[in-house]
Amino acid sequence: MTVATSIRTGRADDPTLAALQAELTGLLGDRVVTSLAVREQHGHTTTWLANQPPDIVTFPETTAEVAAIVAACARRKVPVIPFGTGTSLEGHLNAPHGGVSVDVSRMNRVVAVHAEDLDCVVQPGITRKTLNEQLRDTGLFFPIDPGADASLGGMVSTRASGTNAVRYGTMKDNVLALTVVTPRGEIVRTGSRAKKSAAGYDLTRLFVGAEGTLGIVTEITLRLHGIPEAIAAGICPFPSLKAACEAVILTIQTGLPVARIELLDEIQVKAVNAYSKLSLPVSPLLLLEFHGTEAGVSEQSRRFGEIAADHGGGPFEWATKPEDRSRLWQARHDVYWASLGLRPGARGLASDVCVPISRLAECLEETKRDIEESGLVAPIVGHVGDGNFHAGPLVMMDDPDEIARCEGFLHRLAERAIAMEGTCTGEHGVGQGKMKYLKAEHGEAALDLMRLLKRSMDPDNIMNPGKIVAA
Numbered sequence: 001m002t003v004a005t006s007i008r009t010g011r012a013d014d015p016t017l018a019a020l021q022a023e024l025t026g027l028l029g030d031r032v033v034t035s036l037a038v039r040e041q042h043g044h045t046t047t048w049l050a051n052q053p054p055d056i057v058t059f060p061e062t063t064a065e066v067a068a069i070v071a072a073c074a075r076r077k078v079p080v081i082p083f084g085t086g087t088s089l090e091g092h093l094n095a096p097h098g099g100v101s102v103d104v105s106r107m108n109r110v111v112a113v114h115a116e117d118l119d120c121v122v123q124p125g126i127t128r129k130t131l132n133e134q135l136r137d138t139g140l141f142f143p144i145d146p147g148a149d150a151s152l153g154g155m156v157s158t159r160a161s162g163t164n165a166v167r168y169g170t171m172k173d174n175v176l177a178l179t180v181v182t183p184r185g186e187i188v189r190t191g192s193r194a195k196k197s198a199a200g201y202d203l204t205r206l207f208v209g210a211e212g213t214l215g216i217v218t219e220i221t222l223r224l225h226g227i228p229e230a231i232a233a234g235i236c237p238f239p240s241l242k243a244a245c246e247a248v249i250l251t252i253q254t255g256l257p258v259a260r261i262e263l264l265d266e267i268q269v270k271a272v273n274a275y276s277k278l279s280l281p282v283s284p285l286l287l288l289e290f291h292g293t294e295a296g297v298s299e300q301s302r303r304f305g306e307i308a309a310d311h312g313g314g315p316f317e318w319a320t321k322p323e324d325r326s327r328l329w330q331a332r333h334d335v336y337w338a339s340l341g342l343r344p345g346a347r348g349l350a351s352d353v354c355v356p357i358s359r360l361a362e363c364l365e366e367t368k369r370d371i372e373e374s375g376l377v378a379p380i381v382g383h384v385g386d387g388n389f390h391a392g393p394l395v396m397m398d399d400p401d402e403i404a405r406c407e408g409f410l411h412r413l414a415e416r417a418i419a420m421e422g423t424c425t426g427e428h429g430v431g432q433g434k435m436k437y438l439k440a441e442h443g444e445a446a447l448d449l450m451r452l453l454k455r456s457m458d459p460d461n462i463m464n465p466g467k468i469v470a471a
Contacts, residue, residue: 024058028059028060045089045090074183074185082216083102084150110134213458228259230292233324235288249360258289261287264332268339278331351392352425354417424440430467
């Protein structure tokens with residue numbers, strides 16, 4: 001397979017770079033940027049992977065402009081790296097072979113809302129919060145909430161999920177159709193607004209989670225949901241992680257329609273209290289939210305309280321005031337920043353795994369024990385309603401021994417989840433950071449099939465090369 005060309009030579013007169021920059025400037029004008037600061041921002045990664053900036057950053061505003069950018073790069077076999085808001089966690093935005101970053105942040109419109117059909121069409125640069133603000137008057141909302149105010153294009157590309165996934169599913173369940181620019185610069189429409197189809201291959205699902213390695217998403221048709229009549233959020237402490245997990249498992253197995261069910265270990269609770277000025281019980285803690293009618297929410301809350309009590313949890317305290325719910329969930333979304341306060345000067349990392357819910361307690365207990373035995377500080381928080389949790393080691397980057405211990409812990413965490421018939425990443429994605437686990441998780445035959453798909457769709461390996469599979 002042809003290897004994508006690197007045009008990062010360090011020479012201002014590089015002919016490939018100069019010709020490409022001239023063509024792109026002719027297309028976009030001052031929306032082509034080559035300053036070092038902007039390029040490094042677009043190679044930014046929130047892991048400890050090295051920053052690998054692109055050579056050129058572009059800011060298209062239409063699908064046609066994206067297609068023209070990709071076509072110009074394809075003619076020269078130059079890499080293309082999609083960019084949304086820069087919140088990804090596994091090196092998805094890095095440009096290991098140089099190339100052109102396609103920043104879609106200016107493609108941020110709601111194209112259409114079909115309230116009667118419970119769907120909408122958006123551009124990829126709009127963020128989930130902005131979308132929901134614009135939907136509010138329709139009585140509808142988009143439920144996928146990964147925490148960060150990520151772009152919808154990025155959420156499609158990483159197959160995002162988040163706090164509401166236990167009730168509303170993940171991105172793969174809520175994307176009906178896509179417009180995609182292929183590695184050749186062609187514009188392809190996948191799917192339709194119909195709620196189901198048996199017509200041909202499911203190309204939409206192929207691009208959802210492809211992390212920009214097969215094409216650039218430029219338009220998304222999303223499934224919407226009605227804003228619930230009543231919403232209640234609450235907290236419930238437990239004496240141990242195991243007790244909290246057992247309560248979660250029983251809640252899911254009994255069919256209680258909880259919308260969100262999040263777990264914080266006692267270390268994370270301590271950090272949240274200090275950062276968000278709260279007074280949550282410093283013990284393993286579940287944060288919950290119920291959606292439905294007034295009577296339904298009240299019944300769901302009561303039933304969960306009984307389940308919690310049976311596992312030594314409680315008291316279950318809940319609130320229906322919007323300001324109380326908002327404060328609680330904002331604190332949950334701020335856990336990364338809260339964690340940094342536990343070790344000033346440390347680098348905060350984030351790694352996630354997901355296991356069958358029946359193995360959740362076992363996986364969490366082994367992980368907690370591994371953290372302690374490794375001498376690390378690593379708060380745990382999780383979307384435990386679907387078996388997904390995050391460990392966030394805080395590492396002093398000037399301590400080689402601590403870095404080595406952290407690397408060992410993260411490696412064991414991924415292997416532990418895979419051994420329990422889970423996955424090395426529930427929602428962060430593969431990027432550069434977790435490529436090494438795909439063979440163990442999927443097997444060589446499945447990995448070969450992924451490579452075959454990549455090669456057939458992107459024979460010159462220009463589309464976000466060096467991510468997911470080594471083509």
